[in-house]
């Protein structure tokens with residue numbers, strides 16, 4: 001069991017809106033920990049459209065998704081935020097009072113963090129693997145069908161069917177091939193999105209007869225009690241092949257699901273968290289929601305709106321973190337106090 | 346205005362007018378066509394606007410660009426006539442276009 005961390009604010013989600021909130025909170029001397037299920041910061045911008053241009057960030061006629069995230073990381077650096085990547089916030093418990101809120105946040109990695117306010121910047125929800133619409137696939141999940149590899153040893157001596165054409169599919173094909181009894185890679189076409197050297201290594205293994213490559217799509221699974229015995233693969237020409245396998249790893253990218261937030265006792269409206277437009281606080285004092293996850297009259301799901309919401313939420317959070325301190329309004333341009341915090345004065 | 350027909354997975358046909366220059370996806374969303382989700386709003390980043398182009402129209406509509414082919418890897422039950430409807434621009438040439446929508450997008 002890891003030790004409980006104490007901090008001012010836990011930010012759920014390290015998307016663009018969570019990242020800018022670190023900056024706004026930092027200016028008010030509020031320390032943050034961020035938790036995100038993804039392995040890197042940036043939410044939708046870095047996961048869904050890193051290379052695509054964004055044209056409506058004030059002051060940036062054009063910036064790419066990843067470019068914006070890199071800049072936000074640079075901007076919040078002076079405040080030393082702590083990132084917990086690859087972890088899902090599972091539980092959120094209230095441990096304080098309405099006057100002096102306190103919260104305990106628990107991740108699926110077993111980390112607990114106690115804090116004075118929680119800022120939910122969870123966007124469209126947590127990124128989770130897409131599940132293929134193969135009839136009956138649910139019954140095999142956790143026994144024979146996995147969407148990620150936690151322990152490689154669990155695949156030793158098995159017959160693995162890996163489905164997909166990106167880096168995850170290729171990397172696991174190459175990693176599991178030496179230890180599995182047989183690896184079959186299945187993709188819908190003979191072109192791969194993965195790194196060229198991985199594709200070359202895979203093709204060499206196929207040429208030497210050490211693994212199989214099939215083109216097509218899985219249409220049915222055979223087995224009993226969650227134990228997979230074979231997959232039926234349909235090819236473009238209408239013919240089918242039965243692939244004998246006892247493990248399947250489908251890699252079809254990620255999709256956003258609301259996830260554990262539904263169980264935190266918050267009011268929800270169509271999977272969004274209603275907030276007021278003065279403080280962006282939820283129905284639970286001390287829990288705030290900003291960015292794509294919140295809703296209020298006139299809400300626009302724009303990065304710009306999320307930035308504004310973070311700045312306003314920070315004002316109220318200050319009251320919870322420093323109940324006795326008065327907040328004075330200052331500009332970063334002229335306040336030496338703020339500039340000291342930014343390390344530029 | 347080109348007339349575009351969407352046939353859903355249960356076989357029901359809905360015919361709507363598409364403005365020149367708009368995409369087939371935008372035409373579907375504006376007219377409340379079911380079975381097109383378009384989560385990413387047309388950025389070719391979600392594959393939830395997948396359609397099957399009627400074989401008679403395949404040639405006129407053309408083949409996907411490499412970026413769209415890559416994104417189609419994330420769609421289900423992809424066929425040789427699969428396209429992402431946000432990458433098909435409506436032109437007068439496409440008047441009468443027929444596309445089918447799959448039962449499942451996401």
Ligand SMILES: Cc1cc2nc3c(=O)[nH]c(=O)nc-3n(C[C@H](O)[C@H](O)[C@H](O)COP(=O)(O)OP(=O)(O)OC[C@H]3O[C@@H](n4cnc5c(N)ncnc54)[C@H](O)[C@@H]3O)c2cc1C
Pocket residue numbers: 012013014015016017018035036037038042043044045048049053054055056087088089090121122123124125126127258259260261290291292293301302303304306384385386388390
């Ligand atoms: C293709 C595309 C193009 C876009 N173009 C524009 C544009 O031009 N301009 C614009 O303003 N907006 C654009 N958007 C929208 C913009 O990306 C979103 O508004 C923005 O990403 C919202 O930021 P966020 O920080 O609120 O949430 P997100 O970016 O969704 O990040 C939320 C993060 O929270 C994590 N998370 C959620 N729940 C949990 C949990 N329980 N535990 C751990 N982690 C969790 C998720 O994994 C995710 O990383 C576009 C979106 C897409 C998909």
Ligand code: FES
Pocket residue numbers: 370382383384385386387388389390391392393394416429430431432
């Ligand atoms: S709308 Fe997302 S790929 Fe077409």
